[in-house]
Amino acid sequence: MNEVQIIGTGSYAPLNIMTNQQMSELVDTSDEWIVSMTGIKQRHISQGENTSDLATKAALEALKDANVKPEDIDLIIVASTSPDQFVPATACIVQGNIGADSAMAFDISAACTGFIFALNIAMQFLKTGDRKRALIIGAEVLSKIVDWTDRNTCILFGDGAGAAVIEVGTKRGIISVDSASEGKKFDLLTCPTVDVINTFSRGKVDFKAKIDMDGKEIFRFAVNIIVSSIDKILKENNYTLDDIKYVVCHQANFRIIDFVVKRLKADKDKFFVNLDKYGNTSAASIAIALDEMNKTNLLNAGDKIILVGFGGGLTYGASLIEWTISK
Numbered sequence: 001m002n003e004v005q006i007i008g009t010g011s012y013a014p015l016n017i018m019t020n021q022q023m024s025e026l027v028d029t030s031d032e033w034i035v036s037m038t039g040i041k042q043r044h045i046s047q048g049e050n051t052s053d054l055a056t057k058a059a060l061e062a063l064k065d066a067n068v069k070p071e072d073i074d075l076i077i078v079a080s081t082s083p084d085q086f087v088p089a090t091a092c093i094v095q096g097n098i099g100a101d102s103a104m105a106f107d108i109s110a111a112c113t114g115f116i117f118a119l120n121i122a123m124q125f126l127k128t129g130d131r132k133r134a135l136i137i138g139a140e141v142l143s144k145i146v147d148w149t150d151r152n153t154c155i156l157f158g159d160g161a162g163a164a165v166i167e168v169g170t171k172r173g174i175i176s177v178d179s180a181s182e183g184k185k186f187d188l189l190t191c192p193t194v195d196v197i198n199t200f201s202r203g204k205v206d207f208k209a210k211i212d213m214d215g216k217e218i219f220r221f222a223v224n225i226i227v228s229s230i231d232k233i234l235k236e237n238n239y240t241l242d243d244i245k246y247v248v249c250h251q252a253n254f255r256i257i258d259f260v261v262k263r264l265k266a267d268k269d270k271f272f273v274n275l276d277k278y279g280n281t282s283a284a285s286i287a288i289a290l291d292e293m294n295k296t297n298l299l300n301a302g303d304k305i306i307l308v309g310f311g312g313g314l315t316y317g318a319s320l321i322e323w324t325i326s327k
C-alpha cells in the first residue's frame with residue numbers, strides 16, 4: 001500500500017461580509033446573542049458566485065501551493081451540501097474550469113463531514129495505486145438554501161470553499177482516516193429537494209429547499225461524537241493528545257469546541273478556531289481552517305494534527321495527519 005500526503009492547500013470565500021449587526025436587521029437577533037451562543041461574528045455571503053466558482057478558486061490556490069499542474073491531477077472530489085445543479089457534478093464543472101482533463105471527477109454528499117469523507121475516499125484510491133494525485137474540495141454556497149426567516153439557523157451559516165492536493169509519496173502524511181454515519185438520525189438536519197410529482201404521483205406542491213435542524217440534538221451529538229472520534233483515532237494509532245499539535249474541529253459553534261476541550265481536559269489552544277470569521281461553512285469549514293493554518297505558518301513538518309467533523313446524515317469522521325509540508 002502506498003503512503004499518502006497533503007502537498008498543498010487553498011481556500012476562497014466571497015468578498016461580501018455580513019456582520020451580526022446586519023443579521024439583526026433581517027431577523028430578531030443580536031450581535032450579543034450570536035457571539036455568546038456561537039462565537040460567530042461574521043460570515044461571507046455570495047453575491048452571485050455559485051459553489052463551483054468558490055471551489056474553482058480554492059482549487060487553483062491549492063494547485064499553486066502544491067506546485068502541481070491541473071493536468072497532473074487524476075481525481076477530483078467535491079464535497080458539498082449545496083451543489084450548483086443535480087447534474088453535472090460540481091466536481092466536473094471545477095474540472096472543466098481548471099483544465100484537469102485527465103481526472104475522474106465526482107461529488108459526495110456528507111454534509112459538514114464532507115471534507116473528511118472526501119479525504120477518506122481519495123486516500124483509498126491513492127493507497128491502492130489506482131490514482132496518483134487528488135484534489136479534494138469542500139465547497140458551499142449555503143446562503144442559497146438557508147431559510148433567511150429562521151433565526152435558529154440563518155445566523156449560523158456562511159459561504160466558502162477549501163481545497164487540498166494529496167498525492168502518493170514516501171512519507172506517511174495521512175496516518176489514518178475514520179468516517180461513519182448514523183442514518184437513523186437523518187431527520188435531525190435536512191434540506192429537501194424536489195417532491196415526487198409525476199404522472200403517477202401528485203406529491204406535495206410545496207418546494208422548499210431550506211435547511212431545517214434540531215439544533216439542540218445536533219449540539220449534543222457533536223460534543224459526544226467529537227470526543228469519541230478523537231479518543232478512537234488516538235487509541236487506534238497509539239498516540240495521546242499530548243502528541244497532537246492541533247485539533248481542527250468542524251467550525252460550527254465555539255461552545256461545542258469548548259465542551260469538547262473540557263470533556264477531554266485538553267489545552268484549549270490546541271483547538272484551532274476561525275468560525276468567528278466564517279460562521280459554519282459545512283463541508284468547507286475544516287478545509288478553510290487547514291488552509292489558514294498552512295498559510296499563517298502554524299504548522300511545521302512533523303507536527304501531528306487531528307481533523308474531526310460531524311454533520312447531517314448524521315455523519316462523522318476524523319483524520320490523524322502528520323504535516324509534511326516544509327516551510
Ligand code: UT7
Binds near residue numbers: 151
Ligand atoms: O454543522 C452542523 C450544524 N449544526 C450545528 O452545529 C448546530 C448545533 N446547535 C447549536 O449550535 C445551538 O443549538 C444553537 C446555537 C443553534 C442554539 O442554541 P441553543 O442553546 O440550542 O438555544 P435554543 O434553540 O434553545 O434557544 C434559546 C433561546 C430561545 O428562546 P426562549 O425559548 O428561551 O425564549 C430561542 O427562541 O434563544 C432563542 N433564540 C434566539 N435568540 C436570539 C434562538 N435563536 C436566536 C437568535 N437570536 N438567533
